[in-house]
Amino acid sequence: MHEQSERFIERMGLQFESDGLPRTAGRIMGLLLIREDPLPLDAISRELGVSKGSCSMNCRLLESGGWAERVSFRGDRRDFYRVAPDLSLRSLDAAQGRVKAFLGILDDALETLPPDLDVGRRRIREVGDFHRFLLGELRGVRARWAAMEDRVSHSHDSLNTEMEAQ
Amino acid sequence: MHEQSERFIERMGLQFESDGLPRTAGRIMGLLLIREDPLPLDAISRELGVSKGSCSMNCRLLESGGWAERVSFRGDRRDFYRVAPDLSLRSLDAAQGRVKAFLGILDDALETLPPDLDVGRRRIREVGDFHRFLLGELRGVRARWAAMEDRVSHSHDSLNTEMEAQ
DNA sequence: TCTGGCGTTCAATACAGATTGAACGTTCCG
DNA sequence: CGGAACGTTCAATCTGTATTGAACGCCAGA
Numbered sequence: 001m002h003e004q005s006e007r008f009i010e011r012m013g014l015q016f017e018s019d020g021l022p023r024t025a026g027r028i029m030g031l032l033l034i035r036e037d038p039l040p041l042d043a044i045s046r047e048l049g050v051s052k053g054s055c056s057m058n059c060r061l062l063e064s065g066g067w068a069e070r071v072s073f074r075g076d077r078r079d080f081y082r083v084a085p086d087l088s089l090r091s092l093d094a095a096q097g098r099v100k101a102f103l104g105i106l107d108d109a110l111e112t113l114p115p116d117l118d119v120g121r122r123r124i125r126e127v128g129d130f131h132r133f134l135l136g137e138l139r140g141v142r143a144r145w146a147a148m149e150d151r152v153s154h155s156h157d158s159l160n161t162e163m164e165a166q
Numbered sequence: 167m168h169e170q171s172e173r174f175i176e177r178m179g180l181q182f183e184s185d186g187l188p189r190t191a192g193r194i195m196g197l198l199l200i201r202e203d204p205l206p207l208d209a210i211s212r213e214l215g216v217s218k219g220s221c222s223m224n225c226r227l228l229e230s231g232g233w234a235e236r237v238s239f240r241g242d243r244r245d246f247y248r249v250a251p252d253l254s255l256r257s258l259d260a261a262q263g264r265v266k267a268f269l270g271i272l273d274d275a276l277e278t279l280p281p282d283l284d285v286g287r288r289r290i291r292e293v294g295d296f297h298r299f300l301l302g303e304l305r306g307v308r309a310r311w312a313a314m315e316d317r318v319s320h321s322h323d324s325l326n327t328e329m330e331a332q
Numbered sequence: 333t334c335t336g337g338c339g340t341t342c343a344a345t346a347c348a349g350a351t352t353g354a355a356c357g358t359t360c361c362g
Numbered sequence: 363c364g365g366a367a368c369g370t371t372c373a374a375t376c377t378g379t380a381t382t383g384a385a386c387g388c389c390a391g392a
Contacts, residue, residue: 005283008275015268020186022380033293034279034286041339051382056340058380068303070199071172077338077390083289102181113200118201123249127199130254138304143228145296188350209367217352222370224350243360243368 001047005034009048021065024050025058029083038071066090088149092134092142099135103128107124167213171200175214187231190216191224195249196257197235204237204246232256254315257306265301 016026027048032039039047045055050063059081069084078080084090106128113121175196182192193214198205205213211221225247228234234248250256272294279287 001282002274004278004280008271008279011274014322015271018186018264020184033289034283036283042337052338053340053383054381055343060340075284079339087293098184105174105181109170109177112170113174114168114170117200117202119202120234122200127253129243130311133314134307137303137307137310139312141300144303145299164370178382190350217371218368219353219370220351226370245369 010032017118022058022061024048025061025067028055028058028062032081033151034085038082040076040078040080044081061159066094071114087144088145092138094147096135096138097140099131099138103131103135149159170178177226188227190214191233193210194221194228194247198234198247204248206242206244206246208244210247232260244284254311255308258304260309262301262304262308265297265304269297269301269319272297294301 009027012033013023013026014028016029027050028150031044031047041052041055041059044059045052048055050058050150059068059079062081063070066084067087067090068081071080071082072078073080074128106124108121109124110121110128113124115121174178176198179189179192182195183189193216194210197210197213207218207221207225210216210219210225214221216224225234225236225245228247229236232250233253233256234247237246237248238244239246270329272290275290276287278295279290281287
């Protein structure tokens, strides 16, 4: 493997780690981004020098988080993984989910915290106002990106949709 | 301390942890949000049952990350901490910073990766396009929130600006 | 019904990161 | 000059989490 590829893969690992995700998951994403075809589990394991078990765990994590997709090819019993085709929209959805979760904490606090903590409650309400604003903005961002992607995919077809995976 | 307060503080800790930050830092943020006045380090340590050293570390982390502010009062040698007054804008700036960092990785990869990885390079370019779009959107979000905050702070003064901290 | 290849699971292990508690430097006051 | 009250630092320790490697179940084909 090229030194440049390893560098990119390693940086993806660190990027994921700084977001609180396993470094190996980030490395796998880096590998999947670079490689042209979907990769089977054992190839990922071999190329990254990571045990099969860890690859299995991290690939399933990537799949459940919407980062990667599991695909199969007829005549081959193995599981292949590739980058999720709608990765960008997925990450926007995930961001919305995180904001919603935080809003849940704040709203619950406003309901349950005693009234004598009036300053604290007002502060929490302000933080909530911002995150409600943020949630609306995220919806707008999502819609705009979806519209742009739509327009582009009419002129030249997207990368993943032309692959024959079953 | 009320059970409801502890619940909120603990949830803030978990929220921070899911973002890859120390749980104690989140707990401190929860405490600072609830309490009316800025808190000295030893009060934080006592109320959270966390050692002074850990509080010192985490408070400085919060300060350097723009979450909290260190303030002092004349006649008192202690350091006090409170929630940063421009917390929302700060978090938007931090988000922009993270996107920029990731864009740096992607652009570097495009420069250094060999040309024969054309599919991978194209995929990386697509991810980069999305994040450049995201960066522009974030600027818009920031501007709109700043405008809203401005309009509001004209009618009734903000919380922190009326405190006499030196 | 076997055999081999595949993904998953799980207990043991390794490791990174947070916490502790004591030691230290500083500053302020008696 | 002490001495007390701070915040900081740092090595030792603890703890949660990721990784490993072997065992397992499953399925397809011989």
